Amino acid sequence: MGKIAFIFPGQGAQNVGMGKDLYDNFPIARRIFDEADKSLKEKISEICFNGPDEKLQETINTQPAILTHSIACFSILKDKGIIPDIVAGLSIGEYSALVAAESIEFNQAVPLVQKRGKYMQEAVPLGEGTMAAILGLEREEVLQICDTASEEGVVQAANFNCPGQIVLAGEVKAVKKAIELAKARGAKKAVILAVSAPFHCSLLKPAADKLANELEKVEIMNSKIPVVSNVNAEIVRNSCEIKQLLIKQVFSPVFWEDCIRCMIGYGAEIFIEVGPGRVLSGFIKKINKSLTVLNVEDAESLYKTINYFGG
Helix, strand or coil, X not given: CCEEEEEECCXXXXXXXXXXXXXXXXXXXXXXXXXXXXXXXXXXXXXXXXXXXXXXXXXXXXXXXXXXXXXXXXXXXXXXXXXXXEEEECCCHHHHHHHHCCCCCHHHHHXXXXXXXXXXXXXXXXCCEEEEEEECCCHHHHHHHHHHHXXXXXXXXXXXXXXXXXXXEEEHHHHHHHHHHHHHCCCCEEEECCCCCCCCCHHHHHHHHHHHHHHCCCCCCCCCCCXXXXXXXXXXXXXXXHHHHHHHHXXXXXXXXXXXXXXXXXXXXXXXXXXXXXXXXXXXXXXXCCCEEEEECCHHHHHHHHHHCCC
């Protein structure tokens, strides 16, 4: 059996009700949700389980909610003896990966990501920035489009998710211009995304500066297992480097496809998406069809994964 990679989802994977059956059935999951509530001095568990949806969608809640659910899933897997050889996470998921790698304590990570969400939300006034998904064009074509559209303002590639799927971020006028250009180039799809801020582009630099101050108050340790960074798609284990990359990550593109290829190069053949949704599983199948892809987000998917490893 090849190496096992755990991958942790990012913003957009959240859904009302996430984690409730795990909380009800697994004491270790209950402990994680209770610890998150205690760390935040508010009931993030209540928002995960019962919403309302508008509240869960607020970035300040979404980020700690996804982290908490992901680590609840991870803790059960670890308890069952399913341990990763390498980890990575998409955007906010990188914090879940770092908790899994014991680089940051969960009770420190939860309030940190809540602040990260707040700073990211505040960096660009509502309505001034947006994001768009471009499907069916090559990386070079999309970069050329951004270059041309940047005459209208800031527009940059923000997520390289998988072959033929790239997300842009920037100022509304420039992103809309990029969509026009992408359609003219023959993109299968070019659409504005329902997001509250233009994540992972230079407009978020003020958020990164504020996050840098918060990271000074948190103890980051060398990771016990390899973590692949969004910023450079390379394995990172050193605490100082991890901290610097977390600051850069806020305003830099996420090289997700490259992260997965790095993990494959490390020998990973079994990928488990740990946390809400199955978005990353879909990306992996487009990157390399021969890989085994599992996920854990609720009791049903958990038991399927445990059974795959022989119960």
